[in-house]
């Protein structure tokens with residue numbers, strides 16, 4: 001479904017579903033910040049308590065780990081959120097349900 005790192009194709013390459021409805025906005029980034037932030041801070045605290053390394057060791061480990069995890073998770077979260085948006089017909093404003101009986 002992706003064309004490039006995060007850009008979407010115009011439509012699904014398998015079933016032809018148009019991705020025009022898809023707008024995950026800031027959602028994926030927020031989930032990634034919570035998930036990766038929680039995980040990395042837990043690991044930082046565990047490392048500090050267990051080994052008490054100097055600060056530059058923390059920086060050397062956690063800056064690349066945080067960047068890698070964030071970039072790695074971003075696509076997955078965006079895909080999941082667009083899937084959920086499609087499943088629940090989520091959109092801005094009022095959804096026309098006049099044909100629902």
Ligand SMILES: [Zn+2]
Nearest residue numbers: 012014015016
């Ligand atoms: Zn499809």
